[in-house]
Amino acid sequence: MTLSASLLIGALLGAVNAAAAVWTVSRATALAPNRALSLVLGGMLGRLAVLLAAVALVLMLVPVHRGGFVGGLGVVFLVGMVAEVLFVLGRTPDSSSPPADA
Secondary structure: HHHHHHHHHHHHHHHHHHHHHHHHHHHOOOHHHHHHHHHHHHHHHHHHHHHHHHHHHHHOOOOOOOOHHHHHHHHHHHHHHHHHHHHHHHHOOOOOOOOOOO
């Protein structure tokens, strides 16, 4: 398999993981803080387990260029993690501002 196809497969897996992360965080923002944290961390654990299984299956069953696959996955995974953190921080109420009903 070519380097560009391997990059694309890795990036696609990373993008699916990032989309699932953003969806989980968006669902968690409507919950109480303790429940939201549990959902975000539980979702992360589940996503990472599925991603690890998918990476193992791809590396075992598909003749990909390993460096390209891992590189594409790594870059998009990191961008997705930054997006997830920024999304969580953007949705967190600012404790220094007065409550909305005050």
